[in-house]
Amino acid sequence: MYRFSYSEILEDAPEVGRERERAAFxxxxxxxRDVEARGLGGPERTAAxxxxxxxxxxxxxxxxxxxxxxxxxxxDDLVSIGAWTMQEAGAVLRSPERSLAALIEVNTSIRDGLR
Structure with a gap:
């Protein structure tokens, strides 16, 4: 798991911090995407x-x-997005038939915003 804090990132060059965040996203x-494309459930879906x-x-x-x-x-905006992501992740885990598309889209948008 990628573990970092913004204080650690700020100690590095901003580009390095953004690269770490992009790598995690x-x-x-x-x-x-792999789970969604392959229609995987169970442990693979839970892990993703x-x-x-x-x-x-x-x-x-x-x-x-x-x-x-x-x-x-x-x-504040990022915390709100994070709260939504956590709520959606919980819903996805409770409903195996639920698509991962919304999680993919939102996390892709955040990742792309780090450029």
Missing amino acids: DRAITLL VGFVQDLWNVLIADLLAPENALPPALR
Whole structure:
């Protein structure tokens, strides 16, 4: 699992921090797309969605940290997206027939915004 904090990222060059974030989102999106494309359920689906939940748990914790240097409005927006992602991830795990498309789309948009 990719574990980092914004304070650690800020110590590095901003480009390095964004690359770490993109790599984490790339991994999450790859896992979700693979599960969706192959129609996988069970442990594969749980692992893919769990990775997304872990990623957003880390991001939300960092976004809520007082030392986070992002503008407050951006932090609030990202926390809201993270909360939606966590809610959708839970719904996907409770309903195996539910598509992963929304999770893929939102996480792809966030990843692309890091460019």
